[in-house]
Amino acid sequence: MKILAKEIIADYSGIKIIQLIVEAPEISRKARAGQFVVIMVSEKGERIPLTIVEADAQAGRIKLIFQEAGLTTRVLGARSAGDDLFALLGPLGHPTEISKYGKVILVAGGVGIAEILPVARALKQAGNQVISILGAKNQALLILEKEIKAYSDEFYPVTDDGSSGKKGFTTDKLEELLSQGKYDLIYAVGPIPMMKKVSAISQAAGVKILVSLNALMVDATGMCGCCRVTVGGQVKFSCIDGPDFDGQYVDWEELAKRNQAYNQQEKHICSHFPSAKTP
Amino acid sequence: MKKEPVKTRELDPQVRTGNFQEVVLGYSETEALAEASRCLQCAKPLCVGGCPVNIEIKKFIYYIQRKDYARAYFTIRERNSFASICGRVCPAEYQCRKACVLNKKQQPFASSEAINIHFLERFAGDYGKDNRLAVASEKEEKFSEFKVAVVGSGPAGLCCAGELARKGIKVDIFESLHKLGGVLRYGIPPFRLPAEVLDFEINLLKQLGVNFTPNFLVGKAKSIKELFADGYSCIFLGLGAGVPSFLGIKGENLNNIYSVNEFLTRVNLMSAYKFPEFHTPVNIGKHVLVVGGGNTAMDAARVALRLQKLKGLVPDTTVVYRRTETEMPARRLEIEHAKEEGIKFEFLTQPKEFEGDEQGFVNKLSCLRAKLGEADASGRRRPVILEGSDFSLDCDLCVIAVGLKANQILIKETAELKINQDSDIVVDPETMESSIPGVYAGGDIVGGEGTIIEAMGMAKIAARAIIKKLAPV
Numbered sequence: 001m002k003i004l005a006k007e008i009i010a011d012y013s014g015i016k017i018i019q020l021i022v023e024a025p026e027i028s029r030k031a032r033a034g035q036f037v038v039i040m041v042s043e044k045g046e047r048i049p050l051t052i053v054e055a056d057a058q059a060g061r062i063k064l065i066f067q068e069a070g071l072t073t074r075v076l077g078a079r080s081a082g083d084d085l086f087a088l089l090g091p092l093g094h095p096t097e098i099s100k101y102g103k104v105i106l107v108a109g110g111v112g113i114a115e116i117l118p119v120a121r122a123l124k125q126a127g128n129q130v131i132s133i134l135g136a137k138n139q140a141l142l143i144l145e146k147e148i149k150a151y152s153d154e155f156y157p158v159t160d161d162g163s164s165g166k167k168g169f170t171t172d173k174l175e176e177l178l179s180q181g182k183y184d185l186i187y188a189v190g191p192i193p194m195m196k197k198v199s200a201i202s203q204a205a206g207v208k209i210l211v212s213l214n215a216l217m218v219d220a221t222g223m224c225g226c227c228r229v230t231v232g233g234q235v236k237f238s239c240i241d242g243p244d245f246d247g248q249y250v251d252w253e254e255l256a257k258r259n260q261a262y263n264q265q266e267k268h269i270c271s272h273f274p275s276a277k278t279p
Numbered sequence: 280m281k282k283e284p285v286k287t288r289e290l291d292p293q294v295r296t297g298n299f300q301e302v303v304l305g306y307s308e309t310e311a312l313a314e315a316s317r318c319l320q321c322a323k324p325l326c327v328g329g330c331p332v333n334i335e336i337k338k339f340i341y342y343i344q345r346k347d348y349a350r351a352y353f354t355i356r357e358r359n360s361f362a363s364i365c366g367r368v369c370p371a372e373y374q375c376r377k378a379c380v381l382n383k384k385q386q387p388f389a390s391s392e393a394i395n396i397h398f399l400e401r402f403a404g405d406y407g408k409d410n411r412l413a414v415a416s417e418k419e420e421k422f423s424e425f426k427v428a429v430v431g432s433g434p435a436g437l438c439c440a441g442e443l444a445r446k447g448i449k450v451d452i453f454e455s456l457h458k459l460g461g462v463l464r465y466g467i468p469p470f471r472l473p474a475e476v477l478d479f480e481i482n483l484l485k486q487l488g489v490n491f492t493p494n495f496l497v498g499k500a501k502s503i504k505e506l507f508a509d510g511y512s513c514i515f516l517g518l519g520a521g522v523p524s525f526l527g528i529k530g531e532n533l534n535n536i537y538s539v540n541e542f543l544t545r546v547n548l549m550s551a552y553k554f555p556e557f558h559t560p561v562n563i564g565k566h567v568l569v570v571g572g573g574n575t576a577m578d579a580a581r582v583a584l585r586l587q588k589l590k591g592l593v594p595d596t597t598v599v600y601r602r603t604e605t606e607m608p609a610r611r612l613e614i615e616h617a618k619e620e621g622i623k624f625e626f627l628t629q630p631k632e633f634e635g636d637e638q639g640f641v642n643k644l645s646c647l648r649a650k651l652g653e654a655d656a657s658g659r660r661r662p663v664i665l666e667g668s669d670f671s672l673d674c675d676l677c678v679i680a681v682g683l684k685a686n687q688i689l690i691k692e693t694a695e696l697k698i699n700q701d702s703d704i705v706v707d708p709e710t711m712e713s714s715i716p717g718v719y720a721g722g723d724i725v726g727g728e729g730t731i732i733e734a735m736g737m738a739k740i741a742a743r744a745i746i747k748k749l750a751p752v
Contacts (some may be wrong), residue, residue, distance in 0.1 A: 257639030263558035
């Protein structure tokens, strides 16, 4: 559970994205695209889920990428190589369903780009034609461009300010592609509004849409139900039934609200620990 | 002269609801002797048959009468590995105490005249714990070459591990959470089972050579097949029933509606009551409802009330149950404790629909009244909904405590494992062996009453079968 390497891969106007290489022999042997781990930074810490971005079974290591947001990610971001994580559990969740679909569009926004990398790799290796649309605020936050490009037949970066690729949103590019060609699958990871819009666009175009949900979790083994989402009118647990679901059936409004359930506490604890080094 | 039952000392309700300290203080020696002296030492003790693992109750009480507390302790330990734990959490009024001849009237649970067997068990158990009385191990050389994997560190897993380790078998326990103890840790609040009591039993196992691997999810990190390939001769599955049931009514996914598992896990396992020192949050409301009538419902209600007090709110926590107090499956003692602490009850109430505000937080529970009808399969009278009896309860936080189902991760990853219609693992009751040879299971994962003592009973049967399998005599 030792952190072997740490790198700040993006740092732009207060937004920091960090990459960790963590020692995890068993997890690295089993991890497949779409799965995640739960970590606790310290004994007093929260349990938070993070996608396994890469797994090196031979070296017994996994790669995790996260954006500093609340206290836990800030505390994690303040750790360095050589530090131990208090707890690391995985691999969790169902792997993404990988098969030869044909032409697949991947849509990723923000730190979701990191989560789409293993899916891009697996889909490419399964013989799919991979079209990647990556979106970020700014060129500095458009992470893993080179890595995802390597698995993409077509690659479209977009940024809010036009500093890299086209100015605009991932969904603009998606609509453009769908109006010009036929596709077999769309896979999206990113902020809820983005996934919601991608799902609506895909549904309208009659293309299957898979999304990787980012619900709040505690144990992440199906015991608490914190991560419950409504999919097609049925209650599902993201941790054991997901994290991938058919995007056209997800109750996005409910998920968005549930992810805000602890905003007040988050504000409170962040002001309680102004420095991430203290807790 | 008729002797009155001896009550245990307890923390004052006003004081204890401001903290998470243990409520029941247990018997002093004088109190234990007084209570033990009420035991008639029946020629045919019915209490023993009332105990799921047939602890020789008459005998251990006899030793307490004789002030031979060590013998009392070892008598219990012959059948029950965790006397201090069971003495605190066993629903004795439905088991041994209900069978006691001193009971006055026929009812679903023991009357107060029945011997307080559980308090005496706790006294003997704590005597053993405080005096470090370890059960002698009977390590045999022939077992030293074997190793057994135990999956899950709840009551069944801990008990099975202890039985095997005492024979000299090498035992590795795999636990998915970061702390050990399973439901004893995440489910039962510290005011009913202090962490130090659980830690003591776990430490004893460590001293016996049992190796614990937390943060390891068998089924995901390793399959059953891979465990066998790693050299384990047998595998015991004490996976537990951790999947929460919900009511299935409208609005149940609104914010601040918790499964009892989530609510208790946040507080007990993650120490959310010490937020922000501990980083996991838990929300609390001004008007808390807890739906259900079992022990976890009582635990959740009492936790909620404590959180309200810690937050400086006026305590307002209500248990909503569709039958009446008599049918509540919770321990009578916990119902009494809840009442003393100011928990309110809405009986004969069936939740119908949650309503919420624009931010998605619950603010109301619409309900229907019920009356009691005929008895159902469980022997309890069934609630019959009264149409048109709609009313609503203020509710800005709700905990759903209406039952748990078997944990599914390992089962779903192990196609050869035979399960029944409830998704519980099917076992041979004589050996607790599953459909996979060498794989045994016990506790809530195979169904049953869901008590700790029953889980331990099954674990003991499995351990005996494993020992027999490894070294046939």
